[in-house]
Amino acid sequence: MMPPSFLDRVVRFLASIRLTAVCLVLALGVVFWGTLAQVEMGLYRAQHEFFRSLFIYWGPARAAWRIPVFPGGYLVGGVLLVNLIAALGKRFALTPKRLGLWLAHVGLILLLLGQLLSDLLSQESTLHLREGQARNYSEAERETELAVVEAAGADTDNVVVIPQRLLAQEKTIAPGRLPFAVRVRKFFANSEVAEPTAAAAQPAAATQGIGRHAIVRGLARATAMNTRDVPSAVVEIETPQGSLGTWLLSEFIGEPQSLVWSNRTYQLTLRPRRYYTPYHVQLVRFQHEVYPGTDIPRHFSSRVRLSRADTGEQREVLIYMNNPLRYAGATYYQSGFDPDNHGTILQVVRNPSWLTPYLACALVGAGLLIQFAIHLWGFVFKRRTA
Amino acid sequence: MALAWAGCGREQVQEYQVARESPPGQPPALPSGHSDMTAAAAPALDCKPPSDWQEADRGQMRVASFRVSGGEGQQAEVSVIPLPEPAGTVLDNVNRWRGQVGLAGVAEAELAGLAQPVEIAGQAAKLYEAVGVHPDTGKRASILAAMMPRDGVVWFFKMSGDADLVAGQKRPFVEFLKTVSFPERAPAGQPGAAPAP
Numbered sequence: 265m266m267p268p269s270f271l272d273r274v275v276r277f278l279a280s281i282r283l284t285a286v287c288l289v290l291a292l293g294v295v296f297w298g299t300l301a302q303v304e305m306g307l308y309r310a311q312h313e314f315f316r317s318l319f320i321y322w323g324p325a326r327a328a329w330r331i332p333v334f335p336g337g338y339l340v341g342g343v344l345l346v347n348l349i350a351a352l353g354k355r356f357a358l359t360p361k362r363l364g365l366w367l368a369h370v371g372l373i374l375l376l377l378g379q380l381l382s383d384l385l386s387q388e389s390t391l392h393l394r395e396g397q398a399r400n401y402s403e404a405e406r407e408t409e410l411a412v413v414e415a416a417g418a419d420t421d422n423v424v425v426i427p428q429r430l431l432a433q434e435k436t437i438a439p440g441r442l443p444f445a446v447r448v449r450k451f452f453a454n455s456e457v458a459e460p461t462a463a464a465a466q467p468a469a470a471t472q473g474i475g476r477h478a479i480v481r482g483l484a485r486a487t488a489m490n491t492r493d494v495p496s497a498v499v500e501i502e503t504p505q506g507s508l509g510t511w512l513l514s515e516f517i518g519e520p521q522s523l524v525w526s527n528r529t530y531q532l533t534l535r536p537r538r539y540y541t542p543y544h545v546q547l548v549r550f551q552h553e554v555y556p557g558t559d560i561p562r563h564f565s566s567r568v569r570l571s572r573a574d575t576g577e578q579r580e581v582l583i584y585m586n587n588p589l590r591y592a593g594a595t596y597y598q599s600g601f602d603p604d605n606h607g608t609i610l611q612v613v614r615n616p617s618w619l620t621p622y623l624a625c626a627l628v629g630a631g632l633l634i635q636f637a638i639h640l641w642g643f644v645f646k647r648r649t650a
Numbered sequence: 651m652a653l654a655w656a657g658c659g660r661e662q663v664q665e666y667q668v669a670r671e672s673p674p675g676q677p678p679a680l681p682s683g684h685s686d687m688t689a690a691a692a693p694a695l696d697c698k699p700p701s702d703w704q705e706a707d708r709g710q711m712r713v714a715s716f717r718v719s720g721g722e723g724q725q726a727e728v729s730v731i732p733l734p735e736p737a738g739t740v741l742d743n744v745n746r747w748r749g750q751v752g753l754a755g756v757a758e759a760e761l762a763g764l765a766q767p768v769e770i771a772g773q774a775a776k777l778y779e780a781v782g783v784h785p786d787t788g789k790r791a792s793i794l795a796a797m798m799p800r801d802g803v804v805w806f807f808k809m810s811g812d813a814d815l816v817a818g819q820k821r822p823f824v825e826f827l828k829t830v831s832f833p834e835r836a837p838a839g840q841p842g843a844a845p846a847p
Contacts, residue, residue, distance in 0.1 A: 392802070394801065394802065399671075400668075400669070401668075415670075416667055419669055419670050420667055420668065420669055420670060421667065421668055421669075421670050422665070422666075422667055423664075423665070423666055423667070423668055424663065424664070424665050425663065425664045425665075425666075426663050427661050427662070427663075427664075429661045430661065430662075430663065437663060439663045439665060440665070441665045456746065459729075486742075516733060517733075540666070540668060602802075603799060604800075607802070
C-alpha cells in the first residue's frame with residue numbers, strides 16, 4: 265500500500281474532527297475572554313481586538329510592544345470554515361444516505377461565510393431627526409471623517425471625504441479634486457478641546473480658524489457603551505505655493521471652518537462618517553406614551569415620510585419597536601428619542617448578507633431532519649423485516 | 651480577495667456631489683401644525699447678567715462671556731458654550747471639571763450626591779461644584795458648572811476662578827441661570843437672532 269502523500273495528510277488533517285473540536289474549544293475561549301474584556305475595553309474595542317482579528321495580543325501596561333497570545337475570531341472562524349469545507353469534500357460525498365449531513369454542513373459553512381460577509385459589508389449608523397427635519401444621510405457615530413466641502417452650484421456641494429483610517433496614519437493626502445494637499449499633523453481618536461488659560465503653557469492648537477483660540481489634548485479611548493470618542497485632528501493645508509497654515513478640526517467644535525484659496529472657499533469639518541441615500545427621510549411626528557402615573561415607556565413610534573426625487577415616490581411609514589422600515593437595502597429601527605419627545609433616533613443597518621443566517625439555519629434544520637428521517641426509516645424498516 | 655477588496659474599499663478618499671442640506675423646495679412641505687426645524691440656525695440665547703459682571707471677549711466658541719473681579723486681585727470668568735450633542739456624558743464633564751481644579755474623578759454612583767438642583771430657562775437642571783487647587787497656578791480654584799441639552803445642542807454654563815470669589819458669586823450665578831431664555835429660531839433664510847449676553 266502506498267503511503268499517503270503530503271497533500272493527502274494535509275487534507276486529512278484539515279478535514280479531521282479533531283481540528284473541529286480544537287476550533288470549537290478555542291472559539292469558546294475567545295468568546296469567554298472577549299466577553300470578560302468588554303468590562304475594561306468596552307464593547308467596540310473588545311469586538312475589534314478579540315473577534316475581528318487574527319490574533320489576540322498582549323503586552324505589559326505602557327509597553328510599546330505586544331505579542332500574539334491566542335488566536336482571534338477571524339483565525340478560529342477561518343480555520344473552522346476550511347475544516348468544514350474539507351470535511352464536506354472528503355468525508356461527506358453527496359449520496360442519498362448522507363444528504364442530511366451534507367445539507368447540515370453546507371448550512372454551517374453558509375453561516376460562517378455569512379458572518380464574515382456581514383462583518384465586511386454591513387454598515388451601522390444612526391439617523392437623528394427632529395420633528396419636521398429631513399435628511400438623506402445617516403451617520404456612523406463611532407467613525408469620523410474629514411470633509412472638505414466646496415459649493416458647486418446654487419444648491420449642490422462638491423465634497424471630498426477622508427476617512428478616519430487614513431487620518432490616523434498622520435500622513436499627507438492629496439485628493440485629485442482639491443488644488444491642495446491635506447497634511448495630517450496630529451490625529452486624536454479621542455480628545456478634549458478647551459480654551460487656553462493664562463496659566464497653561466500649552467500653545468494654541470492651530471494657526472488658523474478656531475484652533476487659534478483653543479488647545480487640544482488627547483484622551484484615552486472611551487470604553488463605556490453610553491460614551492463615545494470625540495476625535496480631533498490638526499491638519500496643515502499645503503499648496504504648490506506653500507503652506508496656508510494649520511487648522512484644528514474636531515467633532516467637539518462641529519461648526520465648519522473656512523479656508524480660501526485661489527478665490528475659492530472651502531469648508532473644513534471633522535464630522536461623524538456619513539452614508540448618503542438617494543432618498544430623504546423626514547420625521548413627521550414622534551410619539552412617546554408612558555404608563556399612567558409612571559415614567560415607564562409604553563410605546564414610542566416615529567411617523568416618517570419617505571420621498572425620492574428620481575422615482576417620485578412619497579409615502580408615510582410608522583416605525584416602532586419590532587416594526588422597522590426596510591427600504592432600498594437599509595433597515596431603520598426605532599432606537600431612541602430626544603428628552604423633549606420632539607426628536608427620534610433611528611438605527612440604520614445595511615447588511616447585504618442579512619438573509620444568510622436564516623438560509624443557513626433552514627439548511628441545518630432541514631439537513632438534521634432528513635438525516636434523522638433516514639435513520640428512523642432504516643430502523644423501522646429493519647424491525648419490520650426482522 | 652474580493653472580500654478583502656469589499657472591506658477595504660470603504661477606507662479610501664471619496665469625492666462626490668450632494669444636494670446642500672435643507673435645499674429650497676426639497677424635502678416636501680411639512681404638514682400644518684409642525685414647526686420648521688430644518689433651518690440650521692446658529693445657537694443663541696438671551697440672559698441677564700448681574701450688574702457687576704463685565705462683558706468679556708466671546709471668542710469663537712462662546713455665545714456669552716463675563717469677567718468677575720473681587721478683592722485682592724481675585725478673578726473669575728463666566729462662559730456659556732453651546733456644543734453639538736453628545737459633547738460627552740455628564741460624568742465625563744464633571745470629571746473634566748474636577749480635573750481642572752486638581753480633584754480626582756468620581757464614579758457614576760457618586761454623581762447624584764454632587765448635583766445641586768438649579769433652574770435654567772425654566773427647566774430643572776443640575777449644578778456641579780468643584781473646589782480644589784489649580785494644577786498650573788497652585789492657587790485655590792473653584793468651578794461651578796451646569797449643562798443642559800436642547801435641540802441637539804448641549805449648553806455649558808460655567809464659572810471658574812479663585813475659590814473665595816467663586817464661592818461668593820454662587821448665588822448670583824444661580825440667579826443668572828434663571829434669567830437664561832432661548833429665543834425662537836428665525837425663519838429659514840433669515841439670519842438667526844444675535845446672542846445677547
